[in-house]
Amino acid sequence: MKIIEVKDLGFKYAGTDFYAIKEVNFEIDEGEFVILAGKSGCGKTTLLRCLNGLIPHFYEGEFDGKVLIDGVDTRDCPPYILSQKAGMVFQNPDNQLFALSVEADIAFPLENLGLPREEIRDRVEWALRLLRIEELRNRSPFELSAGQKQKVAIASVLAMKPKILLLDEPTSSLDPVSAKNLIDVIIELNRRHGLTILISEHRLTHLIPHANKLAIMDKGKIIYFGEPRKILREDVLMYGVSIPRVVEVAREMEKINGCLPFKEIPLSVDEFLNNLRGALR
Amino acid sequence: MIRFESVEYIYPNGIKALDKIDLEINDGEIVAIMGENGAGKTTLIKHLNGLLKPTKGKVLIDGIDTRKVTVASLSKKVGIVFQNPDDMFFSENVWEEVAFALRNFGYDEATVKRRVENAVNFMDLVNYINKSPFTLSGGEKKRLALAIVLAWSPDIIALDEPTIGQDLLQKEKLLQVIKLLNSQGKTIIVSSHDVEFIADLKPRIILMKRGRIIADGDAEEIFLNEELLRSCNLLPPQLITLSKELKFIGVKPKLYSPRELATEIMAKLQR
Amino acid sequence: MAAILQGLQFYPGDSFIHKLDPRAKLLISTTFLLITLIYVEVTVTTMIIIAEALLAAISGTMRRWVKTVYGSIPFIVAVFLMNYLVRMLIPGQPPTHIILYESFAAAYRLIALLASFSIFFLTTTPEEIGMTLTKLRIPYMYVFAFISAIRFTPILAEELQTIMDSQRSRGLELDKGNPLTRLRRYIPILVPLIVNVLRRSYELAEAMEVKCFGASKKRTYLKELKLRLKDLVVIILMLASISISLYFKFINPIKIP
Numbered sequence: 001m002k003i004i005e006v007k008d009l010g011f012k013y014a015g016t017d018f019y020a021i022k023e024v025n026f027e028i029d030e031g032e033f034v035i036l037a038g039k040s041g042c043g044k045t046t047l048l049r050c051l052n053g054l055i056p057h058f059y060e061g062e063f064d065g066k067v068l069i070d071g072v073d074t075r076d077c078p079p080y081i082l083s084q085k086a087g088m089v090f091q092n093p094d095n096q097l098f099a100l101s102v103e104a105d106i107a108f109p110l111e112n113l114g115l116p117r118e119e120i121r122d123r124v125e126w127a128l129r130l131l132r133i134e135e136l137r138n139r140s141p142f143e144l145s146a147g148q149k150q151k152v153a154i155a156s157v158l159a160m161k162p163k164i165l166l167l168d169e170p171t172s173s174l175d176p177v178s179a180k181n182l183i184d185v186i187i188e189l190n191r192r193h194g195l196t197i198l199i200s201e202h203r204l205t206h207l208i209p210h211a212n213k214l215a216i217m218d219k220g221k222i223i224y225f226g227e228p229r230k231i232l233r234e235d236v237l238m239y240g241v242s243i244p245r246v247v248e249v250a251r252e253m254e255k256i257n258g259c260l261p262f263k264e265i266p267l268s269v270d271e272f273l274n275n276l277r278g279a280l281r
Numbered sequence: 282m283i284r285f286e287s288v289e290y291i292y293p294n295g296i297k298a299l300d301k302i303d304l305e306i307n308d309g310e311i312v313a314i315m316g317e318n319g320a321g322k323t324t325l326i327k328h329l330n331g332l333l334k335p336t337k338g339k340v341l342i343d344g345i346d347t348r349k350v351t352v353a354s355l356s357k358k359v360g361i362v363f364q365n366p367d368d369m370f371f372s373e374n375v376w377e378e379v380a381f382a383l384r385n386f387g388y389d390e391a392t393v394k395r396r397v398e399n400a401v402n403f404m405d406l407v408n409y410i411n412k413s414p415f416t417l418s419g420g421e422k423k424r425l426a427l428a429i430v431l432a433w434s435p436d437i438i439a440l441d442e443p444t445i446g447q448d449l450l451q452k453e454k455l456l457q458v459i460k461l462l463n464s465q466g467k468t469i470i471v472s473s474h475d476v477e478f479i480a481d482l483k484p485r486i487i488l489m490k491r492g493r494i495i496a497d498g499d500a501e502e503i504f505l506n507e508e509l510l511r512s513c514n515l516l517p518p519q520l521i522t523l524s525k526e527l528k529f530i531g532v533k534p535k536l537y538s539p540r541e542l543a544t545e546i547m548a549k550l551q552r
Numbered sequence: 553m554a555a556i557l558q559g560l561q562f563y564p565g566d567s568f569i570h571k572l573d574p575r576a577k578l579l580i581s582t583t584f585l586l587i588t589l590i591y592v593e594v595t596v597t598t599m600i601i602i603a604e605a606l607l608a609a610i611s612g613t614m615r616r617w618v619k620t621v622y623g624s625i626p627f628i629v630a631v632f633l634m635n636y637l638v639r640m641l642i643p644g645q646p647p648t649h650i651i652l653y654e655s656f657a658a659a660y661r662l663i664a665l666l667a668s669f670s671i672f673f674l675t676t677t678p679e680e681i682g683m684t685l686t687k688l689r690i691p692y693m694y695v696f697a698f699i700s701a702i703r704f705t706p707i708l709a710e711e712l713q714t715i716m717d718s719q720r721s722r723g724l725e726l727d728k729g730n731p732l733t734r735l736r737r738y739i740p741i742l743v744p745l746i747v748n749v750l751r752r753s754y755e756l757a758e759a760m761e762v763k764c765f766g767a768s769k770k771r772t773y774l775k776e777l778k779l780r781l782k783d784l785v786v787i788i789l790m791l792a793s794i795s796i797s798l799y800f801k802f803i804n805p806i807k808i809p
Binding site: 091145146177180202237241250253269272 | 317318319418419420445446447448449450451452474511514515516518519520522523526527530539540542543544546547550
């Protein structure tokens with residue numbers, strides 16, 4: 001069974017006269033790492049909202065099609081159950097931290113669910129260790145950097161033990177090293193702990209080498225959905241997707257050479273070098 | 282000409298945000314101020330129009346000491362486009378929003394009308410002139426924020442983290458606008474940690490760390506120094522990293538564009 | 553004004569006072585309050601103030617506590633003047649020197665009152681205050697609102713500053729003009745502020761939904777306040793003080809200079 005199944009999904013927000021997303025169809029296996037890309041306004045955020053139940057439970061509008069998360073139809077399932085299947089991390093670090101200490105913030109959703117105290121304590125410890133933020137336990141949100149806040153946000157959501165983690169442009173406000181740091185954490189969550197990841201981002205350079213699938217959206221529809229290497233052979237710049245520069249170099253070399261000088265498109269500096277060395281032999 | 286002379290700035294809560302800053306920016310330059318969050322970039326920018334006045338030292342804009350004049354009068358010369366457009370919109374429609382600053386600066390209505398139309402045209406917002414600024418999309422809001430400043434045509438334009446949350450096409454457009462404004466003689470200052478964007482712009486770079494300027498040079502020189510960048514929580518542009526690794530086929534490490542590097546590699550491979 | 557606020561903000565520390573259960577501390581402040589209200593005599597008030605100063609010293613918050621006292625002087629003076637003037641004008645009042653003494657005593661008591669709660673706020677974290685409210689059976693909705701206020705006020709304050717910076721950079725001059733025009737000039741400040749507050753509320757509501765806010769009728773809590781021996785000792789002491797004060801005032805009045 002696929003962990004996420006989306007069939008003919010469409011959504012029009014109440015009070016608007018156009019579909020934010022339309023005819024969306026795809027499936028995701030458990031443990032996959034999927035990138036959602038596309039220019040601002042293409043429907044990425046709307047799609048993510050459909051995957052954790054915010055649509056249709058929090059946002060009103062016309063909902064077409066079906067979304068199955070871990071076999072459950074989102075329309076029939078209350079949001080607090082869906083949050084335990086698919087956790088969501090938002091773009092603004094401050095607007096998802098509610099408590100006055102990191103520990104209290106991670107405990108917040110568990111307290112809301114009415115879990116017994118011992119269970120809450122265990123899960124808080126687990127989440128702190130998972131994100132490697134044990135030393136931040138007693139800090140208040142005002143003392144944290146943006147990168148640290150996002151890690152706390154992830155920990156807070158993972159404390160509910162979802163199998164899926166949805167992230168909506170989580171590195172937006174972070175500087176390059178903090179952004180890479182956060183992405184490394186997310187990659188580890190996927191590699192080591194088998195978490196299914198669906199992340200929407202503009203800055204793809206560090207993400208693409210680790211992704212199983214790349215989805216490119218435009219005007220509410222999915223234009224491409226598949227392996228990054230195949231998709232990056234196409235002209236995706238027109239969809240506002242920043243592809244890694246090394247990919248651009250490879251494609252320019254393809255134009256000069258007539259064909260790609262390597263076996264396949266390199267997604268990172270290391271892959272480029274390996275491919276080059278391979279081609280030279 | 283912008284001059285910082287031994288500028289120090291300590292916030293009321295005691296944090297020293299700027300520590301002995303000496304800086305000179307000539308008319309018509311494009312300068313990028315880079316560094317991690319908290320290095321002092323925004324504090325520096327706020328000194329340009331007097332929003333913040335140095336606790337020690339002085340800032341001179343075209344010879345005028347910023348401590349001696351009002352923010353409003355300095356703003357006529359130095360336009361700052363802040364990071365979050367949502368912190369400035371309050372009018373009924375885009376037209377009024379752009380006109381606001383012009384009226385504050387005392388232009389007569391005929392001039393206001395002309396300048397609003399020019400700015401709106403320049404930033405491709407003609408179709409939105411009667412729309413409420415609150416109904417605009419994120420990218421449109423950023424364009425409006427820039428249009429607002431361009432309307433009064435300051436000689437110096439400072440942009441604080443203009444690329445956050447922007448997609449590729451929006452960034453390309455911004456790059457073009459900056460280059461165009463510079464060709465018209467404007468001094469442009471961009472504070473950013475978007476390394477790839479600055480790499481495309483190829484400006485003079487001022488690197489800040491903990492309130493100090495630790496490097497001041499041309500883009501290529503600074504981007505080639507990986508250790509320096511990492512000490513500021515920055516990473517070098519991907520193609521610099523790649524070109525360094527390609528020394529073994531004779532490629533010289535430089536700030537290449539993808540096409541330039543591709544051409545160079547193919548050339549070296551032919552041999 | 554700012555000085556008073558400083559005395560009402562949590563000041564970190566490791567003192568005996570800090571470690572007391574917030575309910576015990578609340579009782580200490582309430583005890584001071586009651587005694588000050590019961591007794592008008594200046595000597596009693598002075599004793600209370602000395603006691604408060606002692607607590608401030610023990611908890612290492614002396615500086616801040618003094619600031620509250622200092623900052624409330626304008627109010628004190630105002631109360632004193634009002635009291636004095638009103639009583640001078642009403643017929644059938646005792647001679648002037650008694651009015652002066654009583655007005656002074658009234659104002660003086662105000663210091664003790666304000667300062668009594670300062671100790672509580674200085675040594676109790678907002679989180680602990682939240683826990684106290686929960687223990688007092690206040691519905692979670694209100695406790696959450698309180699904590700959110702503490703959580704987001706600094707952010708709002710920062711936003712206000714950013715908005716003012718943006719608008720001043722567009723030539724808006726907030727310090728010029730008569731009171732009426734000045735008020736209009738605040739529109740470009742208030743509108744973005746309110747819009748941002750609304751937008752933030754929406755984003756917060758979304759995040760709350762994702763974090764299952766309201767999912768369970770029986771909400772549990774990771775941390776809970778527990779009274780320990782030292783808390784009980786303090787509580788007994790305070791209750792005893794109140795009883796003694798009441799006794800000597802109403803049941804067996806004694807003369808106090």
